[in-house]
Amino acid sequence: MTDSARAARRRSIDVAALLSARTSRRRALIVSGVVIGLLAAIVVAWAVIVRPSADPAIAVPSTSPTSTQPTMLFQVKSAEGLALDSALLSTGGPSGRANVIMIPSTMALDVATGGTMPFGEIARLPDLAVTADALSDAIGVTIDATVALDTLGLSALVDAVGGVVVDVDVPVMATATDGTDTVLIPVGSGQLLQGPAAAAFATYLAPDEADSARSTRFRAVLERITTQLPSDRTKVEAIFTGLGASAKASVSTGEVADFFVGLRAAVLSDDIAYRSLLVTSIDTGGSTSNPAMLSLDNVAAAAMVAELLPGAMRTPGANSQVRVFVENGVGSPGLNTAARTALVDAGFTFVNGRNAPSFDHETTEIVIPDAGAAARAWGQAIAMALKVPATSVRVASVGQSVADVIVVLGADFIPPAA
Template identity: 35%
Template sequence: MTGLAGLGATGSDPADSIRLPADQPSADRGGGPIATVTAPPMVGTRSVRRQLQRERAARMRRRIALVAIPVLVAAGLMSWAVANSSPRHHVAGTSSAAAARTQTTLLVQLSGGLQSAVASALVAHDPATQSGAVILIPSGLISQVPGFGSMPFGQALSLGDLNAPRDTLADLMGVTVDGAWALTPSAFARLVDAVGGVTVTVDRDVTRTSNGGTVIVVPAGTRRLSGEQAAAFASFLADGEAEQQRLARFDAVWNAVLSGLPKDPGQVARLLAGLGSGSRSTFTADRLAGLLVGFAADAAQHQTSDQLLPVKALDTVNGSQAFSLDTVATAKLVQQELAQSVPANQKLTGNRVMVENQLGTPGLAETTRSKLERAGFVYVQGPNAPTMPNPTAPSAVLIFDTSSSAIAKGYAVARALGLPTSDVKVASPISVADVVVMVGADYRP
């Protein structure tokens, strides 16, 4: 994972030569020294390369054309964040690692043009503490989408698989995201209409261009909105506004919808079933209804918080809005709101495994994720190997010292992936992972 794994530079580059220690026997060869094997230098993931560019500039194969600059966000947006974070009473002991997880998390997304998400929120509900949280995710957050590479977070929804944005967010934040729910504007409008409309404060006129002119779709002011109007308001972003302003509008409609839902989960499940094909979820209707009713009850008791995911603004050559994750601030947010949803392997150190694809088969490296996670490792998506495509290259499991613990870790990774322990090699240390796997011809998905 590349989000909160603590990626610090060591000041060393991977060596071009990788080998097994001569004094360590290979279980697959019956013992004895292993010959040196030459391999290309390792290259980190795109998000990690930004942190390593000073020490590894000579080895970078390409550069990201994004330079961090300050971004101005209106004071009204800051007051929104404060006003929508209601005080809550945290139950003592709920952060204990030994406690069973009772929190459920759901990624909710509203799609726009080209089926990308224009608004996204991670919703968490814990029936044990009767508390919840909404964390709003900018669509322009540059992310590593498993199996597809780097792209804005909102674009991951356009891939057609709800697991793509769900897994991307899980990797970014280092938490379990249990499910995903995506709505088209028309399905979102039907949801609003099903609760009788919503009353919100429209902060400015919502407009659209028509026949070369500007048409006001929703006038500014506190008013009752129909489903179509609410969908327009929730997805509206005026010229020159920061993307977080649109997220504030979406959040206002979201909370109003929740307050209007029936209190009976069965009724809500039937309501959801009537939204049509524009509503897609990895949850069943009953599970989704139970989460929504539970979260609405949390909100009614002022036991929820609404927050923006901490990000840093980036500048782009075309002027579009783009962001990188503020990992330090996000780690604090996760500890505060999502500590229960941090997987056990994320709480460990020394277990990050970066996977690179040597063969060129699309999505091959991603197939190692579940195998590694079942074995207690953290999957870190790497780029394609520099020599890709090489359909005959054997796999290499790279460890970075000859200690018995490092060798045991390499063997454990190999076994988790069904690879022979003879694939374990030793290379010079890198700072992006504890083990690197170059997936080759002897790997079976």
């Protein structure tokens, strides 16, 4: 083993020890925070009882006209182009804290080109921007850059930082061409994985596991890579440039390097939050070979964005279309799809709210955020696009952050004939 290899190995082990110690501290804080959380819950519950008109799940976000919080969608793809791992990363912003938000590959999102697809499947489309655009439309965040590696690229990135030390929670299996399964990586804590093994670990999903299990492994590898990158921006740029065709980015390698230097500093100073985008299950009778689809929890996502990504929130304007959250208030199949076509054709961004709590809506409701001229113009344009009366437009009685405008389709919305 060369001196540089020994140094890289020591660095990997030192970083793993540092991150492990931080994890232990976080767990201790979580335990102590449970008591505080219970007390806070009592206070919140009392406030809700005495103030029934307030909606604690929806808040009016504070936004700025341009993104002040750099964001990056970072993905690892299979040989077939499927996004196995995805994370939305951010640095800076009002709090100065970095964020890593894991994105489930089986979450269904609307695609601007038409239809709904699992997030991981969208990555197969030839345009690199389509995946980021679908996520941006769904959660209302400006995504400044997209970086997509294949598994060889992830392997090379791990090797460039000297390997990563991770806790392997399940045996990582490899299937030979003859169908024989062998253990590629055994269970064990504090294992130093070089490139190919680390890539296999980060993208591995055991039988009957939820997608979140793979996301957790990917997060561990990504965290180790980030901390072990050089502090020198030029050296980081050289590493990403060296990935060659195994890496595709929507921005220059210099911009990728700048972002990761900032992210590295945040991780090393423990000024970072780790979350997963909240979803709900869509019962499709799925199995391991045909996994159940997931649907974005729009209200929870809006709250997460307001908390973690306020500087990256999209605001309506020439470069950021108005987002319209649509619910089916009648129950007729295909109603939201028809509304989507009408709204997208009119220049709006469609956010699928699926079914309303009830199906007794005789008339369509178009709820705008305020009584300002701009909001009223949105409402009138949406009413025209849906061919419903202008009287359908009303001003929200409480703040709404799930989208710019909320529409509940009623029986007066008649889908165009196929």
